[in-house]
Amino acid sequence: MARLKDRVAIVTGAAQGLGRAIALKLGAEGARLALLDMQAEAVAETAALVKAAGGEAVAWSGDVTDEATVTDLFGRIHAHYGQVDVLVNNVGGSRNMKIWEMTAEVWDFTIRLNLRSAFLCTRAVLPGMMARKSGNIICLSSGAKEGTPWTAEDTGAPAYSTCKAGIHGFIRDLCWELSPYGIRANAVAPGPIGTTKNAPLFASQEERLVHPPSRMVPMVRLGQPHEIADAVCFLASDESSYITGVTLDVAGGR
Ligand SMILES: NC(=O)c1ccc[n+]([C@@H]2O[C@H](COP(=O)([O-])OP(=O)(O)OC[C@H]3O[C@@H](n4cnc5c(N)ncnc54)[C@H](O)[C@@H]3O)[C@@H](O)[C@H]2O)c1
Secondary structure: OOOOOOOOEEEEOOHHHHHHHHHHHHOOOOOEEEEEEEEHHHHHHHHHHHOOOOEEEEEEEEEOOOOHHHHHHHHHHHHEEEEEOOEOOOOOOOOOOOOOOOHHHHHHHHHHHHHHHHHHHHHHHHHHHHOOOOOOEEEOOOOOHOHHHHHHHHOOOOOHHHHHHHHHHHHHHHOOOHHOOOOOEEEEEEEEEOOOOOHHHHHHHHHHHOOOOOHHHOOOEEEEEEOOOOOOHHHHOOOHHHOOOOOOOOOOOO
């Protein structure tokens, strides 16, 4: 199977976790990958893993919340591949705090990390996509768009939840603005996923909390990174050709 044969796809935050899983999946489906991350060595390692599996990938390092850096990186990607067919805005995360303790600095950091990155990277791919009347943008939202019981009980995450709801508004707007140019825009909203980074936190929450992930997820298990990558691949492929403006929950029923 090569559902993305010869499509050029950018994955941001591809050094680890879901970004790495998405890169491996899209690479296995024939996409020619541009992988971005702040962690130079680790993103190069993801590119090496894609190539070892028979795919094509080039890695670049930089901060995708910085406007000049994004202009530079996307210029290099265009120079290398000539076009971009798929953009996966995967970079995101948070520094969690209860709402009554949250500093303006942490609030701004989280908004910048999740929303400014998606905005800058999307804007950077649009001239080429609009000229060719073809393109596909996929953003990572989260079950946090509805608030997350276990995070609220534990650390709090008001800025993060706000951002992930904001991603839904972002792709809803994009679908109206970009459909005339043949460009689709969707999001995937993962539930709790057992990435190397997050699995230990979820395990400790099972012990400590009244509302741990296991009680709040109907399927009573964590998701696996490949289950998110499969959903991103579906949205990146022609199998979803009549789907735009949708945030797809991949969250075990949460
Ligand atoms: N893992 C989960 O359970 C889960 C659940 C719901 C949503 N998500 C979302 O999925 C996405 C990926 O999650 P993850 O758990 O794999 O995250 P992660 O923190 O493990 O990985 C994020 C990657 O992005 C990179 N990065 C961070 N800031 C960057 C920047 N400014 N510029 C370039 N690269 C940067 C990091 O170096 C890292 O490699 C995020 O948007 C996250 O909010 C994750």
